[in-house]
Amino acid sequence: MPKVLIVGGGGREHALADALHRGPQAPQILVSPGNAGIVAPWRRAPASDVDGWVDLAKAEDVDLVVVGPEAPLVAGLADRLRAERVPVLGPSAAAAELEGSKTFAKEIMTAAGVPTARWGSFTDVETATAFARSLPMAVVKADGLAAGKGVVVADDRQQAEAAIAASLDGAYGEAGRRVVVEERLIGEELSVMALTDGQAVAVLAPSQDHKRVGEGDQGPNTGGMGAYSPTPRATASLLAEIEATCLRPVVDELGRRGRAFSGVLYAGLMLTDDGPKVLEYNVRFGDPEAQAILPRMQSDAYTLFRAVADGRLDPSTVAFDPRAALTVVLAAEGYPSRPRTGDPIQGLAEAAGRPNVRVFHAGTALDESRVVTAGGRVVAVTGLGPRLRDAATEAYDAVSLVSWPGMHYRRDIGHRALEPAAG
Ligand code: AMP
Ligand code: GLY
Numbered sequence: 001m002p003k004v005l006i007v008g009g010g011g012r013e014h015a016l017a018d019a020l021h022r023g024p025q026a027p028q029i030l031v032s033p034g035n036a037g038i039v040a041p042w043r044r045a046p047a048s049d050v051d052g053w054v055d056l057a058k059a060e061d062v063d064l065v066v067v068g069p070e071a072p073l074v075a076g077l078a079d080r081l082r083a084e085r086v087p088v089l090g091p092s093a094a095a096a097e098l099e100g101s102k103t104f105a106k107e108i109m110t111a112a113g114v115p116t117a118r119w120g121s122f123t124d125v126e127t128a129t130a131f132a133r134s135l136p137m138a139v140v141k142a143d144g145l146a147a148g149k150g151v152v153v154a155d156d157r158q159q160a161e162a163a164i165a166a167s168l169d170g171a172y173g174e175a176g177r178r179v180v181v182e183e184r185l186i187g188e189e190l191s192v193m194a195l196t197d198g199q200a201v202a203v204l205a206p207s208q209d210h211k212r213v214g215e216g217d218q219g220p221n222t223g224g225m226g227a228y229s230p231t232p233r234a235t236a237s238l239l240a241e242i243e244a245t246c247l248r249p250v251v252d253e254l255g256r257r258g259r260a261f262s263g264v265l266y267a268g269l270m271l272t273d274d275g276p277k278v279l280e281y282n283v284r285f286g287d288p289e290a291q292a293i294l295p296r297m298q299s300d301a302y303t304l305f306r307a308v309a310d311g312r313l314d315p316s317t318v319a320f321d322p323r324a325a326l327t328v329v330l331a332a333e334g335y336p337s338r339p340r341t342g343d344p345i346q347g348l349a350e351a352a353g354r355p356n357v358r359v360f361h362a363g364t365a366l367d368e369s370r371v372v373t374a375g376g377r378v379v380a381v382t383g384l385g386p387r388l389r390d391a392a393t394e395a396y397d398a399v400s401l402v403s404w405p406g407m408h409y410r411r412d413i414g415h416r417a418l419e420p421a422a423g
Helices: 011-022 050-059 070-074 077-083 093-100 102-112 125-133 157-168 236-256 289-296 301-309 348-352 388-399
Strands: 003-008 028-033 064-067 119-122 138-142 151-153 179-183 188-196 201-203 212-214 218-221 226-229 263-272 275-282 324-331 357-361 364-367 370-373 377-385
Touching: 003 011, 003 050, 011 028, 011 289, 011 301, 011 357, 011 377, 028 050, 050 077, 064 077, 064 301, 070 077, 070 093, 077 093, 093 102, 093 236, 093 275, 102 119, 102 179, 102 236, 102 275, 119 125, 125 138, 125 157, 125 179, 138 157, 151 157, 157 179, 188 236, 188 289, 188 301, 201 236, 226 289, 226 388, 236 263, 236 275, 289 324, 289 357, 289 377, 324 388, 348 357, 357 388, 377 388
Parallel strands: 003 028, 003 064
Antiparallel strands: 119 179, 138 151, 138 179, 188 201, 188 263, 212 218, 226 324, 263 275, 324 377, 357 377, 364 370
């Protein structure tokens, strides 16, 4: 029986464990650091840095490491594992710079001819501000990793200029001492992830994320309050176009630069009137997009991920359940600014016991034998059904069983796809 180490401790990593577990290979699963959802026969191991995970992978003699979050990839975890001959799903630090530096990502897009917003990269306020003034509407992004913060979609000139000054002044630490300023794009957002071994590209089921904390896309940005898959906007021809214009060219460009990308390549896109344009790349599964697409994956996750790690990905082996999935994130009081932790959670087992539902833990911990909140995004509940509307019913019926003091969630996940089309 193969053994897999999953690095990370959120809902995405719980969904990865679930996907790996379901396949015919049914590997032994170890999650580090994991959360309270990782229960026997799975195991948890405490580690929190590259050295710790490399030691763990060696000590446990694992057959595959799947890296959930971006920070360990940017810090070189995959390189260290490859040096130890441990197969890993995740790119090298050189390829992960695609997420680690927005300037680098923009340079790659420009060189590869990928459609994206007009941009500039700056370290001083005057030139950044002058460029922002040349754009109809500006978006200001800290260059480095800023834990999902660091992007300001400005509504007016003052906001853009304040964002430039704040970032360059150290609001996001070193990550923001350089900023990318770009044109604000208008349209609907779409997430498209692909597996690639640097040669073959296998596009996964498309999904849509909901970044704002409040219903109707109001309030501050979050890591993501819900997701659904598939999306009616992402037709087969649009996905083929996205593969050809937004995914394949970056894989090739990185290869030409000696930074071959192996792992999960995630394109965050805006569907504009001029066609799809890339907002950003991530170098890993999205969270909560993974909680919506992995339950639909019919291919054996272990076999598929190992094939990517070994450089022998065959895109024809990737298959998805035609049913729809819809994921609702349940968040703690105070999320996203100051989530309260330590609240006991009721109803998880009842929700998880329903057919067509999967409950993924994110910020949870065990307090004696009780499961308590331990982060901002606490649990993700995914419903599956023949149509998106059925998946939503399954998900929200299960959500109604879960509670803790201060729990909040959006009741409108999937609204764009569920509302009758306007016009
Ligand atoms: P990013 O981390 O680059 O994906 O940015 C976070 C969010 O900001 C995206 O999901 C979009 O909602 C928004 N965003 C980023 N870039 C742009 C842009 N050029 N135009 C409009 N919205 C954007
Ligand atoms: N949900 C967006 C992300 O994972 O970056």
